[in-house]
């Protein structure tokens with residue numbers, strides 16, 4: 001079977017499972033939109049120590065913290081059957097974890113050693129549009145790009161990934177992604193687990209499909225893109241994490257191109273959600289599941305007892321889809337992700353604080369000024385992305401409400417660059433606690449409407465747009481994206497020439 005780009009075929013490949021042949025039939029596939037749910041519960045032979053992405057080194061230069069990042073192609077032995085051509089930053093797969101403190105000036109020296117142009121986008125970061133790393137900041141092979149900005153937002157787990165128009169999905173799929181952790185004094189004063197790699201663990205969750213010789217299969221797209229049946233965490237197949245503390249903070253990034261996950265544990269225990277995309281919640285929220293669609297992050301705190309083993313699992317999830325669409329989106333898949341093995345004796349951890357952060361609700365402007373975004377097919381408001389068109393002009397220092405509706409039968413989410421937003425309501429209902437903090441990406445089930453409130457501050461540039469888009473990367477690549485500029489009051493936008501980006 002050699003599926004071509006765009007075909008509705010899936011492979012039932014399950015590297016890392018015991019008796020892989022026995023489960024090859026698990027992922028049924030058919031050419032007309034039929035896809036049987038995949039279930040790997042109890043079938044993953046967890047045996048590889050979870051890779052912890054190293055903290056990126058930095059140097060001080062002229063008052064700035066400077067990171068050197070190099071995009072590079074390489075080979076990675078991910079599955080036992082061979083090696084894959086992969087892309088990474090400062091290594092062949094994924095990238096280091098960047099870390100900076102609120103108030104710090106940061107600068108990145110990003111060199112592109114890939115054979116093709118790419119970009120590096122700082123997802124969730126408040127920064128000037130020229131530093132955003134979107135499709136207008138292409139970096140040619142061999143060139144270096146040096147964006148800089150001052151970190152001016154709360155502690156959060158952000159991430160970075162390429163954003164070349166039409167090719168983001170494949171660049172991320174091949175391995176270009178990493179975490180960007182922001183710290184601040186308020187978070188540092190809380191009794192939370194925060195020793196990186198010990199009781200504070202990044203989890204970059206991604207699905208892949210491998211061929212018989214261990215290479216990545218980059219074809220086989222359904223309506224939402226590629227769904228792989230092999231789940232990697234931090235690039236590790238069948239990963240095991242040894243827990244050493246009574247409480248462990250897991251910073252989970254859904255770094256998949258299309259797949260959503262409903263995270264929970266094999267014994268169905270409760271745990272606490274402490275942060276979402278843009279930082280800490282007001283207080284820890286007790287939950288049994290955390291659903292993340294592509295691009296979303298969550299920080300959770302898991303309590304363990306000495307000697308136990310539990311599995312982080314993705315459970316069947318309610319994405320608000322009808323039967324066939326739910327199967328096609330992988331919503332009924334049940335996937336074992338990571339084995340957590342607690343030491344016999346655990347180091348004591350502090351109790352979780354009752355209160356985490358202040359989040360002042362933003363005040364909505366007059367309803368007549370609210371903007372509407374309608375998602376349908378791979379269009380936003382009836383249009384696909386045009387690099388030379390500014391879709392939305394925002395005035396600096398204003399608070400806006402963006403009303404986003406999914407008028408489609410397919411799942412979509414919505415991501416806005418430059419800002420963190422609050423959710424005003426979901427179909428007129430107040431957001432649940434897990435959607436009551438800062439967010440930059442939000443899921444939209446078919447037929448539902450969400451109203452986002454956000455404030456545009458600090459950076460105006462009439463000529464360089466930021467993006468908003470569906471973060472299902474195949475949809476984004478097909479054009480489910482728009483451009484906005486932030487301008488000084490009275491300033492006119494300047495349409496970017498298509499030549500400022502990479503030709504498509």
Ligand code: C2O
Nearest residue numbers: 121123295415467
């Ligand atoms: Cu995570 Cu516009 O991207």
Ligand code: CU
Nearest residue numbers: 122123124417
């Ligand atoms: Cu982004």
Ligand code: CU
Nearest residue numbers: 412470472475
């Ligand atoms: Cu979409």
